[in-house]
Amino acid sequence: MKPESRNRLVAIVALGLAASALGFIAWGNLGENLVYYWSPSQLLAQGEKAIGPTIRLGGMVQAGSIQWNAGKTHLDFKVADGKEADAKAVQVSSDEIPPQMFRENIGVVVEGTYDKDAVFHTTRLMVNHSNEYRPPKAGESQKDWQKSLLEEQPQANK
Amino acid sequence: MPNWLANALLILPAGLLIAICFKRDLIEIGWKVMAVQAAIMLPVAAYLGLVWAPPEREMGDVYRIIYAHVPQVWMALLGVTLNFGCSLAYLMKKSWTADALAEASAEVGLYFGIVGVTLGAIWGKPTWGVYWTWDPRLTSAAVMLIYYTGYLAMRRFTENPDTRATWSAALGTFGIVIPVTVYFSVVWMKSLHQVQSTPKTVDPQMVFALRWAACAFLCLLITFTYQRYKVARAALAREVAPPEALSGPPPSSNDVAKVAV
Numbered sequence: 001m002k003p004e005s006r007n008r009l010v011a012i013v014a015l016g017l018a019a020s021a022l023g024f025i026a027w028g029n030l031g032e033n034l035v036y037y038w039s040p041s042q043l044l045a046q047g048e049k050a051i052g053p054t055i056r057l058g059g060m061v062q063a064g065s066i067q068w069n070a071g072k073t074h075l076d077f078k079v080a081d082g083k084e085a086d087a088k089a090v091q092v093s094s095d096e097i098p099p100q101m102f103r104e105n106i107g108v109v110v111e112g113t114y115d116k117d118a119v120f121h122t123t124r125l126m127v128n129h130s131n132e133y134r135p136p137k138a139g140e141s142q143k144d145w146q147k148s149l150l151e152e153q154p155q156a157n158k
Numbered sequence: 159m160p161n162w163l164a165n166a167l168l169i170l171p172a173g174l175l176i177a178i179c180f181k182r183d184l185i186e187i188g189w190k191v192m193a194v195q196a197a198i199m200l201p202v203a204a205y206l207g208l209v210w211a212p213p214e215r216e217m218g219d220v221y222r223i224i225y226a227h228v229p230q231v232w233m234a235l236l237g238v239t240l241n242f243g244c245s246l247a248y249l250m251k252k253s254w255t256a257d258a259l260a261e262a263s264a265e266v267g268l269y270f271g272i273v274g275v276t277l278g279a280i281w282g283k284p285t286w287g288v289y290w291t292w293d294p295r296l297t298s299a300a301v302m303l304i305y306y307t308g309y310l311a312m313r314r315f316t317e318n319p320d321t322r323a324t325w326s327a328a329l330g331t332f333g334i335v336i337p338v339t340v341y342f343s344v345v346w347m348k349s350l351h352q353v354q355s356t357p358k359t360v361d362p363q364m365v366f367a368l369r370w371a372a373c374a375f376l377c378l379l380i381t382f383t384y385q386r387y388k389v390a391r392a393a394l395a396r397e398v399a400p401p402e403a404l405s406g407p408p409p410s411s412n413d414v415a416k417v418a419v
């Protein structure tokens with residue numbers, strides 16, 4: 001085979017492999033076998049199978065569910081499918097220090113184990129940020145931005 | 159700040175690239191223009207991002223790392239995509255220009271990728287609470303860094319220029335899977351990393367500062383890639399030159415065109 005035609009063959013094979021790999025990643029149902037986290041409803045649907053192994057659970061911190069103990073060393077809250085009050089939720093128990101942005105109605109991913117008493121014990125608490133970037137609201141000075149967010153989540157200060 | 163100004167900044171690099179396609183000699187002036195534009199725009203980008211742009215409502219000042227993280231990851235994706243174009247071009251029409259440019263773009267893309275991912279990890283700690291997690295976006299970005307490190311290592315270990323060019327072009331062509339997966343990972347799969355922002359989800363002042371920074375890093379990408387291309391070209395000239403050329407002093411990169419094309 002001439003080097004030119006060999007090179008073209010290499011190009012066609014490489015492009016073909018690339019196209020099939022991309023097709024597999026995009027539409028190959030990878031999402032079902034290889035998920036980064038389960039939503040609360042997916043976790044609850046697993047039933048007994050979810051108890052024991054280390055897994056990740058992702059969702060939204062349910063409004064009104066944040067409970068600190070007196071010494072602020074232990075944190076209980078609920079991770080829900082969405083913002084609605086009747087959304088399916090899982091009780092989470094954490095001894096971790098949550099990231100600064102942790103509050104009600106913010107996305108979180110927790111890593112840990114689910115036990116038979118239907119409590120998720122997390123050893124790693126992560127908060128995810130949305131794709132929105134906004135300056136502080138009118139009237140909020142740069143220093144007050146943390147304070148105004150705390151006022152929106154009175155339960156966190158119990 | 160009007161967005162047309164941010165868009166107008168792109169006219170210089172884009173216009174130069176088009177002009178160079180028609181008149182090759184312009185590249186020697188062109189890369190200097192790009193270097194100067196980068197040198198002027200980068201300090202201004204730092205000012206716009208660190209001082210001029212407002213703080214973010216939830217993240218405060220921490221978010222300002224966006225003006226370095228996002229443009230550099232964009233440049234990494236652009237670099238490896240250019241590597242794909244050059245790799246395919248080499249396989250279609252054996253050209254040492256394409257091979258040298260493929261080597262340059264992979265290395266520069268990898269450089270921006272390493273810096274961009276590191277900045278992302280630094281940003282992750284205060285906002286997510288972790289430096290690293292194996293979510294689809296971060297995992298695919300890690301695969302990208304490993305893949306192009308391997309690509310460059312393979313180039314170093316292959317001594318025959320023809321074999322090296324062909325096999326690295328095959329790797330570079332298949333490699334397009336990676337930047338596409340990195341970009342769409344947050345759309346296709348559940349990730350901790352947020353999906354792409356659009357001008358609608360970002361404050362206009364922040365959009366302007368981000369566009370400015372992206373343009374500054376684009377000029378830097380062009381400057382780096384061209385410099386690295388000249389190095390690759392000179393190395394090729396030494397390898398591909400006929401034996402009689404080796405008895406004299408090593409050929410300069412300007413001789414390559416005569417010898418190799």
